[in-house]
Ligand SMILES: [Zn+2]
């Protein structure tokens with residue numbers, strides 16, 4: 557399928573700044589770490605992956621020679637492009653912020669063919685956010701290490717995009733403005749726990765078009781760790797060994813068979829939110845080092 561060509565960087569940057577300002581977001585530029593800072597793990601003392609003969613040994617431990625297969629799940633969406641860096645140390649994921657699935661937030665004229673009626677049209681009309689998906693022009697770019705590592709301490713998520721789903725739309729945390737996502741806000745969501753505003757369509761809850769009480773890959777968080785549905789591939793059940801960020805180390809459907817322990821990954825929260833059939837997508841902190849979703 558033809559990929560969209562991303563030429564609109566200045567627009568996007570402006571849109572992002574607007575988004576952060578509009579949701580009462582942070583002024584903390586330090587959240588937007590330069591992507592290059594994620595490639596310096598070769599300086600770590602635990603530099604076990606190098607053979608000493610590899611000319612790229614200084615760039616990172618265990619560089620990839622081809623794009624890891626898990627990123628093909630993103631590239632399956634016409635709205636996402638994931639590319640491995642020439643040194644094999646990082647992957648850059650670019651997405652246009654639009655989902656490749658149905659929503660009541662597509663224009664009801666249905667030129668996209670993806671508009672669906674809301675479950676409760678009257679309630680949705682009252683509670684929906686302004687703007688259709690078509691109204692927003694975005695480019696989200698995230699560069700992560702091929703082999704992300706857990707940080708010494710966790711870090712709080714900012715408002716705005718904190719990850720990119722396989723669909724092409726960004727993942728937000730459990731806040732709306734400066735408050736928790738409320739029932740009134742949820743009543744304005746589409747069937748995928750998402751709405752528009754301030755500058756993009758985004759998910760707060762389990763996106764049912766991607767995962768519904770299963771172990772499907774949902775997306776990648778800005779610290780480079782992947783997020784899956786409520787269930788884990790390793791047990792086909794809800795994991796019982798999760799940390800405060802709904803993360804754990806374990807085998808997934810994408811784990812290299814040579815890797816017996818699996819790798820760290822997150823899950824959509826399996827805890828009912830507000831006593832409803834609502835599951836927050838990422839209410840916790842980052843356990844790795846966040847990179848900017850710019
Ligand atoms: Zn929101």
Ligand SMILES: [Zn+2]
Pocket residue numbers: 784787788789790795804806821822823
């Ligand atoms: Zn798991």
